[in-house]
Amino acid sequence: WPVFSDDIDAILRLKRERNAVILAHNYQTPEIFHCVADIVGDSLALARKAMEVEADVIVLAGVHFMAETAKLLNPSKTVLIPDMGAGCSLADSITPEDIRLLRQRYPGVPVVTYVNTSAAVKAESDICCTSGNAKAVVESLGVPRVLMLPDEYLAQNIAAQTDVEIIAWKGHCEVHERFTPEDIREMRAAHPGVTVLAHPECPPEVVAEADFAGSTAAMSDYVGREKPARVVLVTECSMSDNVAVDHPDVEFIRPCNLCPHMKLITLGNIRSALERNQHAVTIDPAVAERARLAVERMLAV
Ligand code: 13P
Numbered sequence: 001w002p003v004f005s006d007d008i009d010a011i012l013r014l015k016r017e018r019n020a021v022i023l024a025h026n027y028q029t030p031e032i033f034h035c036v037a038d039i040v041g042d043s044l045a046l047a048r049k050a051m052e053v054e055a056d057v058i059v060l061a062g063v064h065f066m067a068e069t070a071k072l073l074n075p076s077k078t079v080l081i082p083d084m085g086a087g088c089s090l091a092d093s094i095t096p097e098d099i100r101l102l103r104q105r106y107p108g109v110p111v112v113t114y115v116n117t118s119a120a121v122k123a124e125s126d127i128c129c130t131s132g133n134a135k136a137v138v139e140s141l142g143v144p145r146v147l148m149l150p151d152e153y154l155a156q157n158i159a160a161q162t163d164v165e166i167i168a169w170k171g172h173c174e175v176h177e178r179f180t181p182e183d184i185r186e187m188r189a190a191h192p193g194v195t196v197l198a199h200p201e202c203p204p205e206v207v208a209e210a211d212f213a214g215s216t217a218a219m220s221d222y223v224g225r226e227k228p229a230r231v232v233l234v235t236e237c238s239m240s241d242n243v244a245v246d247h248p249d250v251e252f253i254r255p256c257n258l259c260p261h262m263k264l265i266t267l268g269n270i271r272s273a274l275e276r277n278q279h280a281v282t283i284d285p286a287v288a289e290r291a292r293l294a295v296e297r298m299l300a301v
């Protein structure tokens with residue numbers, strides 16, 4: 001910790017001086033998550049909380065689509081992302097043009113878009129969803145068939161829980177697609193009695209081997225509620241680090257995959273973001289208006 005203390009002190013001071021708050025995703029490293037963040041959570045919680053922020057500046061310690069969502073929901077605030085390169089393989093997997101073509105191919109079928117997309121893609125969508133509310137969003141539409149984009153595995157995992165027919169796209173999370181059913185079987189053999197929690201961005205064969213699948217917040221809540229003796233969180237590496245702090249009696253088995261995008265955010269660039277007001281997120285107003293509607297419809301479900 002001493003190695004971080006200069007940056008932590010500076011960030012805490014800069015937050016007061018600039019009337020800023022830091023929203024951090026569950027995949028941020030513990031020194032960000034536990035030492036400087038004001039609000040932490042999954043994508044859904046961060047979106048909801050961003051809307052309520054009264055401070056002048058929001059620093060989004062997460063990836064670009066999360067910062068864009070915060071800007072959509074609270075447009076009068078300055079929203080900073082400490083590294084513009086913090087992207088997402090899912091957001092990169094689909095373009096607005098792809099959605100327009102899909103609408104021609106499936107006329108009248110509503111488009112449900114994962115929040116892990118650009119504002120321009122959200123603007124072409126009817127409604128957004130996150131891993132925390134995807135089933136509820138799909139079922140709220142009251143139709144027999146939806147397009148659910150761009151995460152193929154999330155779409156397949158939700159299809160297994162609902163009677164609504166789901167048409168998927170071919171996007172994948174580069175972190176969760178790497179887990180295999182064999183990984184889970186090996187963990188169970190090596191750690192008898194382990195409870196396996198998986199993110200629904202994992203392939204369906206992986207989710208089938210897990211005891212529970214849910215968003216990052218749902219996994220964290222599960223540990224708090226069920227207090228398993230041993231647990232593995234089949235997801236990004238910082239999740240276990242962050243959750244373990246609050247549960248010293250739970251043994252965390254740690255095989256995990258790093259998200260290179262989330263890991264671009266550091267104490268150093270959070271400090272620079274506040275010192276230099278960089279990098280401010282801007283969204284074309286015409287795009288923002290339509291994208292906001294899709295996110296607001298989601299939040300109303
Ligand atoms: P959550 O909404 O579950 O936090 O997931 C976001 C994400 O990027 C998972 O890879």
Ligand code: SF4
Pocket residue numbers: 063087088089090091116173174175176201236259260261262
């Ligand atoms: Fe995107 Fe996957 Fe990283 Fe989440 S973990 S930000 S879905 S690449």
